[in-house]
Every structure is written in C-alpha cells, then in structure tokens.
Amino acid sequence: MAADLVISGGRLADSAHGGERIDVIVEDGRISAVVPAGEASQARRTLDASDAWLMPGFVDIQVHFRTPGGTDSEDIASGAAGAAMGGVTACVMMPNTTPTIDTPDMVRDVLALAAGAPCDIRTSAAITTGRTGERLTDFAALYGMGVRVFTDDGDCVADDTLMEAALAATVGLPGSVVSQHAEDPDMVAGGVINEGLVSRRLGVRGRPAAAEVSVVLRDIELARRTGGRYHVLHISTADAMELVEQAKRTGVAVSAEVTPQHLVLTEDDVERLGTTGKMNPPLRLRSDVAALCRGICDGTLDAIATDHAPHHASLKDTSLRDAAPGMTGVETMASVIWSELVATGVMSPARFVEVVSAAPARIAGIAEHGHRVEAGMPANLAVFDPAQRWTVRADELQSRSRNTPWAGRELTGKVRHTVLAGRPVVSGGELCG
Structure with a gap:
C-alpha cells in the first residue's frame, strides 16, 4: 500500500546523523519511517529534498x-x-x-x-x-x-x-x-x-x-x-x-x-x-x-x-x-x-x-513541534535549500505590510517545502492550494 507522502533524498541536520541522505515516509500525519535515500516505497505524493536539509x-x-x-x-x-x-x-x-x-x-x-x-x-x-x-x-x-x-x-x-x-x-x-x-x-x-x-x-x-x-x-x-x-x-x-x-x-x-x-x-x-x-x-x-x-x-x-x-x-x-x-x-x-x-x-x-x-x-510548551526527524514523530517538517540565493522583495512577501528591513538584500538559503501534520503546505517554494 502506498504511503501518503515521501520526502526523498534530503540530509538530516542533526549531528547524530552526520548529514546522511535519507527518505522520510509519512503516513497519517506522522513520520512512519526514516530510511536511506532511495529505499522508500511508492507514495501518493513525493517531495524532492535532494541537495537540501530536512529539518523539523x-x-x-x-x-x-x-x-x-x-x-x-x-x-x-x-x-x-x-x-x-x-x-x-x-x-x-x-x-x-x-x-x-x-x-x-x-x-x-x-x-x-x-x-x-x-x-x-x-x-x-x-x-x-x-x-x-x-x-x-x-x-x-x-x-x-x-x-x-x-x-x-x-x-x-x-x-x-x-x-x-x-x-x-x-x-x-x-x-x-x-x-x-x-x-x-x-x-x-x-x-x-x-x-x-x-x-x-x-x-x-x-x-x-x-x-x-x-x-x-x-x-x-x-x-x-x-x-x-x-x-x-x-x-x-x-x-x-x-x-x-x-x-x-x-x-x-x-x-x-x-x-x-x-x-x-x-x-x-x-x-x-x-x-x-x-x-x-x-x-x-x-x-x-x-x-x-x-x-x-x-x-x-x-x-x-x-x-x-x-x-x-x-x-x-x-x-x-x-x-x-x-x-x-x-x-x-x-x-x-x-x-x-x-x-x-x-x-x-x-x-x-x-x-x-x-x-x-x-x-512555549508546543508539544507537537520541534522534534527530531525520526519515526513516530509528528510530520511537521521543513526542507531547506542551503544554496539557493534570492533577493528579498517586500511586495513579493505574503505579509499585508511592507516594513521588512531586508528589502533588496540577497540571502543564501531558502525553504523549498513545508509540511504541516503530514500535509504539504508549501511545495517547490509555492503555497499549496
């Protein structure tokens, strides 16, 4: 049976895993398994995390x-x-x-x-x-x-x-x-x-x-x-x-x-x-x-x-x-x-x-977030591309206001995907509908 979601090929940021590449399998809003990259079975949806860090x-x-x-x-x-x-x-x-x-x-x-x-x-x-x-x-x-x-x-x-x-x-x-x-x-x-x-x-x-x-x-x-x-x-x-x-x-x-x-x-x-x-x-x-x-x-x-x-x-x-x-x-x-x-x-x-x-x-006592990326934990995750360069444009941010101090500044690193309770809410740098 296909998993709900697989996040494939990312590296874990915690020091215990030394940046090894892995696949994360998500079912029913939780991480069901973390396996070496390429070993995850088929899923209804896959998010590419190659060349990126997979983090809580x-x-x-x-x-x-x-x-x-x-x-x-x-x-x-x-x-x-x-x-x-x-x-x-x-x-x-x-x-x-x-x-x-x-x-x-x-x-x-x-x-x-x-x-x-x-x-x-x-x-x-x-x-x-x-x-x-x-x-x-x-x-x-x-x-x-x-x-x-x-x-x-x-x-x-x-x-x-x-x-x-x-x-x-x-x-x-x-x-x-x-x-x-x-x-x-x-x-x-x-x-x-x-x-x-x-x-x-x-x-x-x-x-x-x-x-x-x-x-x-x-x-x-x-x-x-x-x-x-x-x-x-x-x-x-x-x-x-x-x-x-x-x-x-x-x-x-x-x-x-x-x-x-x-x-x-x-x-x-x-x-x-x-x-x-x-x-x-x-x-x-x-x-x-x-x-x-x-x-x-x-x-x-x-x-x-x-x-x-x-x-x-x-x-x-x-x-x-x-x-x-x-x-x-x-x-x-x-x-x-x-x-x-x-x-x-x-x-x-x-x-x-x-x-x-x-x-x-x-x-803040938020029990469902901030956990290590491992089996059994809630699937609240971010995939972060450390190499992507981008320039902050105030009118391209989601806020209704424009008072960012970073306007015009080139930054290194950007979120590629965000997963909330097992559901992608940002994919490929775009909000999911």
Whole structure:
C-alpha cells in the first residue's frame, strides 16, 4: 500500500546523523519511517529534498498577526501564509490586539479564525487585564484553553507585586511561562531609538540600554524568589544577556530569545532604513550585536523569535518620532539566520535547528513541534535549500505590510517545502492550494 507522502533524498541536520541522505515516509500525519535515500516505497505524493536539509518545522514564538483590531496591517491568513513560506509550522501570536487577548472567550474566538491555516497557530494571553498593568488575568482559566505563554508584550509589567504574582502562578501550571518585554516604562518614555550617537544626531529621544538591564535584573530576582518560569522577549543588550547567563548558572528558570534584526542590524542602520528601522527594544550597538551572536551560538541565549510586527504603510510613512515600532520577519527568519550565521561558519546546522525549532517549541510548551526527524514523530517538517540565493522583495512577501528591513538584500538559503501534520503546505517554494 502506498504511503501518503515521501520526502526523498534530503540530509538530516542533526549531528547524530552526520548529514546522511535519507527518505522520510509519512503516513497519517506522522513520520512512519526514516530510511536511506532511495529505499522508500511508492507514495501518493513525493517531495524532492535532494541537495537540501530536512529539518523539523521552525517555531516562531513571537508574532503579531494583528487579529483582532489591526487587520489592515496583517491578519491570520496572511501571517500564516508568510510563516508557512518561511518553513514555520507553529507560531505564537502576541495579545496586544484590540481588544486584548485576555479572556478564554477571546482565545477561543481567535483560534477559531486560525482553523485550517497553513501553520499551527497558538496564542499567548495577557498577564494583566487589558494590558494595563493593574490586575492579573485569570491564568488558570486561560491555561485551560491551551494558553502557555503569558505576556503584556509591548508593555512591561512594571509593578513588582504583580510580576511576582504572575511568576508564582506558573509554578502550579506546568509548562507555562511569563514572557516579559523588558524595558522600564519610565526610562523609555518618549524614546524613539537607541540612546546614543544616532539618536543625538537625529534629534530624537533615546531608549537607554539600562532600561532593559534594570527590568531583567528585577525579574530574575522575582523568578528566583518564586520558582516561576521567566522568559525575556527580544533581548537586545550584552549586559542583559550576561544577567541571564549568571542566573542560569545559579538554577533560575530563565530563558531568552533574540530576533534576527538584533543579531544583524545596529542603530546605524536606522538612518538607512528610516522608520522601518524603528522597533522596541531598539536596534543597539555593534558590540551588542557581536555579543548576542556569540550568545545564540554558545547556548547562553535559547531561541530565535522574529517579533514579526507588520504595520500598514500609513503607520510607517510618517516621522521617525511618530512611526509605529516594528519590522516584519516570519517569512525571512530562516534565510537571514542561515545567511548571516550558518553559511558563514559561525553556527552549525544542528545549532540552527535547535534555536529556530526545538528550543522555541520547548519554551512555549508546543508539544507537537520541534522534534527530531525520526519515526513516530509528528510530520511537521521543513526542507531547506542551503544554496539557493534570492533577493528579498517586500511586495513579493505574503505579509499585508511592507516594513521588512531586508528589502533588496540577497540571502543564501531558502525553504523549498513545508509540511504541516503530514500535509504539504508549501511545495517547490509555492503555497499549496
């Protein structure tokens, strides 16, 4: 009897198999066997993975698909399409929507809109009601709806007592985590870009690195005190990363993610990119970029997440001071990281898989994704061509918005196929109908 799907001739990226060529046989949404290349039996459908890496599908644990309330900039359909094109088989939406995702009913409604999407859509929920920083949401009820990530993303929970209570709540909710946008709101009030030479040259108020460091320092101590799980969203400074490293050595349950843009771009790029280069936390110094690159390669930092933040042109076509902060990135993540770190020999293919798939899945409690490519595992997979060169064109990406910082940049490496629960959703670099 023919299998549902065979992915033929790819190489496994994990170090245990040394890049050997294999065929992966998929039946009923799961990997039924992994055999040497050419040994798979007939299948109803075959995907060619020759000269490519076969990996677990990528997992992006910080995306803004602007549903509800901001669908002029993005919606779940366009966001999920971009994710699938980028090899992302699961992602976690942020709750800074209008209205805020802060109740079980809101979670239910948003997930209903995601049914049938070409990516496994999960959602986080707010730490505080309406993200106002005044009262905790009902963690237990939201957890019962499948929420594992609690965050007021975009707003820091500044109140010590509330943040301590939120971290304490994770102790009784296995697999849950509090994710913090770590910038002290008083220190960054009115800030536009990184506080430094460029902000002074452009005549705008800066957002100091100390604002991130102070929050991470406080939150680590609260996590230590409560035993709760703490995750730093889009870390941007070398000093904050050092605090995370120290905390890990002493047994604190802390993890941290970094975005592709914070691994590549600096405050100097803001002058070139204009409002597209504005985000929170801001692009920092070359020394921060170098430190964060070391950290993501040596394991100090845990995962890469994009903070995919699409904005309608009307929100970006204004002054740097008034423009909305954020950049798109879910579709380009894998190619940017491969180009900048793997193709240059700084990061191994195995470490790449860890930081874009396995680790983010663990952090966000997404059990069906991020597994090794082996028999019995869910067939959530990406086939990545490491040699394909392509140039990013904003109007050719799936997002409804055009605020990509990579426009015009030639990248090395591109997703060829994406398989979700055993079903091809991208084939030959094209979305499947």
